[in-house]
Amino acid sequence: MMSAILPLSDGARVRILSAGDGPPILLIHGVGLRAEVWAPQMNALSPTHKVVAVDMPGHGDSDPSPSRASLPDFVAWAARVVEGLALGPIAVAGHSMGALIAGGLAVMRPDLVARVAMLCPVHRRDAAASAAVLARATDIAAGRGDPEAPLARWFTADEQAPRMLCADMLKSVSPSGYATAYAAFAAGDATYADRLADIRCPTLVLTAESDANSTPAMTYAIADAVPEARALVIAGHRHMLTLTAADQVNAALLDWLKERPE
Numbered sequence: 047m048m049s050a051i052l053p054l055s056d057g058a059r060v061r062i063l064s065a066g067d068g069p070p071i072l073l074i075h076g077v078g079l080r081a082e083v084w085a086p087q088m089n090a091l092s093p094t095h096k097v098v099a100v101d102m103p104g105h106g107d108s109d110p111s112p113s114r115a116s117l118p119d120f121v122a123w124a125a126r127v128v129e130g131l132a133l134g135p136i137a138v139a140g141h142s143m144g145a146l147i148a149g150g151l152a153v154m155r156p157d158l159v160a161r162v163a164m165l166c167p168v169h170r171r172d173a174a175a176s177a178a179v180l181a182r183a184t185d186i187a188a189g190r191g192d193p194e195a196p197l198a199r200w201f202t203a204d205e206q207a208p209r210m211l212c213a214d215m216l217k218s219v220s221p222s223g224y225a226t227a228y229a230a231f232a233a234g235d236a237t238y239a240d241r242l243a244d245i246r247c248p249t250l251v252l253t254a255e256s257d258a259n260s261t262p263a264m265t266y267a268i269a270d271a272v273p274e275a276r277a278l279v280i281a282g283h284r285h286m287l288t289l290t291a292a293d294q295v296n297a298a299l300l301d302w303l304k305e306r307p308e
Contacts, residue, residue, distance in 0.1 A: 072137070
């Protein structure tokens with residue numbers, strides 16, 4: 047994998063990891079992580095595709111967004127990334143908040159998105175879930191975020207290696223970048239919910255059976271709203287199934303990349 051800095055049209059700099067050659071695919075991670083979390087997918091997809099994983103604003107070595115950035119600001123950032131890559135309409139896959147960004151990009155800039163995969167997306171949280179995530183956003187903004195709390199939601203006790211990888215990322219992320227992204231994530235679960243039917247490209251919506259926050263019900267609801275969507279729920283895993291169920295996720299992504307538009 048090669049690391050590089052991509053300059054954007056607004057002057058911001060974004061760090062990317064790239065590997066392989068062929069039809070392009072952009073990977074966008076979730077809050078608190080960085081591009082390296084996609085290593086299993088990059089290894090699986092790069093023999094047939096040009097795979098680009100990106101550090102979100104304020105994460106890794108990417109410049110931050112303004113402190114009050116909302117989900118549409120992150121979607122506009124993703125559009126500038128695709129334009130900066132100059133690879134034409136591109137396949138876009140996102141995990142967690144990255145899924146919200148990918149879905150929003152497919153809604154707002156269909157000219158840039160050839161197909162979209164939303165992995166562990168959130169969608170119209172109920173009142174209790176919304177209150178809980180907004181409370182976490184407040185704690186993170188106040189410097190009271192505890193890395194152990196998301197790790198406990200993301201992994202089972204025996205998934206120590208991927209847990210340690212994500213723990214290192216959460217401990218090294220910029221506190222302000224983390225707080226800004228988490229606030230946008232907490233408030234963004236319904237931002238594009240009424241426009242999902244505007245997505246007219248091959249769409250994969252995937253989550254884990256035991257993901258308490260990006261639930262199977264959310265995945266099915268999104269897939270029902272998108273005309274060319276396929277839903278998949280992977281049993282026996284939690285939120286970070288891109289690491290813990292990498293083989294199954296990779297197989298689903300490869301199938302999605304082969305789908306022809308209707």
